[in-house]
Amino acid sequence: MSSLNDDDDTPKGLSADLERGPAVLDPQHNKSNLSIPGGIGSAISSSNSSIIGDPDQPGLGDEWGPQHPCFPHLNPHVPVTSTEYQTTRIIRIPRDWLIAGDLAPTFSNMYPEILDPVGISEQEFRRVIEKLNTTLVPTFNPYNWRNILDGVLGVLTAWIWEDFGLTNIKTKLNELETWIDRLSR
Numbered sequence: 416m417s418s419l420n421d422d423d424d425t426p427k428g429l430s431a432d433l434e435r436g437p438a439v440l441d442p443q444h445n446k447s448n449l450s451i452p453g454g455i456g457s458a459i460s461s462s463n464s465s466i467i468g469d470p471d472q473p474g475l476g477d478e479w480g481p482q483h484p485c486f487p488h489l490n491p492h493v494p495v496t497s498t499e500y501q502t503t504r505i506i507r508i509p510r511d512w513l514i515a516g517d518l519a520p521t522f523s524n525m526y527p528e529i530l531d532p533v534g535i536s537e538q539e540f541r542r543v544i545e546k547l548n549t550t551l552v553p554t555f556n557p558y559n560w561r562n563i564l565d566g567v568l569g570v571l572t573a574w575i576w577e578d579f580g581l582t583n584i585k586t587k588l589n590e591l592e593t594w595i596d597r598l599s600r
Contacts, residue, residue, distance in 0.1 A: 519555035
């Protein structure tokens with residue numbers, strides 16, 4: 416029986432980095448990952464993997480950078496040619512699973528320091544997160560009487576009730592989005 420570290424059975428041109436895949440796509444390389452001796456390893460442990468970002472970026476070893484969850488990212492929700500794409504940035508706020516589990520999307524109230532220069536204080540940030548969380552939990556609660564009623568009305572009307580936007584979830588999310596837009600201005 417051969418050792419797992421033997422390289423004799425490794426197909427030529429096959430990288431242990433799953434992100435890159437096989438160097439040549441032919442039937443010889445159509446094997447399961449289990450057939451690769453030595454295991455597949457961690458894709459992130461590869462020093463030249465694009466998962467960890469651009470290696471030529473200054474300050475890659477620093478705590479702050481594109482890998483940081485709160486780093487300002489380009490806005491992927493608008494067309495690339497729009498002015499909003501050039502003028503807005505997305506700051507990702509991590510989920511807080513301890514508030515409602517996977518019942519509702521709730522957000523962590525850990526203050527990202529990047530908001531200091533733009534004038535949003537920690538108290539204001541926590542107020543926004545509290546408003547979001549206290550609105551989202553009852554809105555997404557499947558046992559809320561209104562969500563049960565919306566489900567029954569959706570079935571009875573062949574989902575026309577939902578198509579017209581009359582459900583509790585759509586109404587509350589539209590109100591929340593309007594509130595966020597006013598806050599942003």
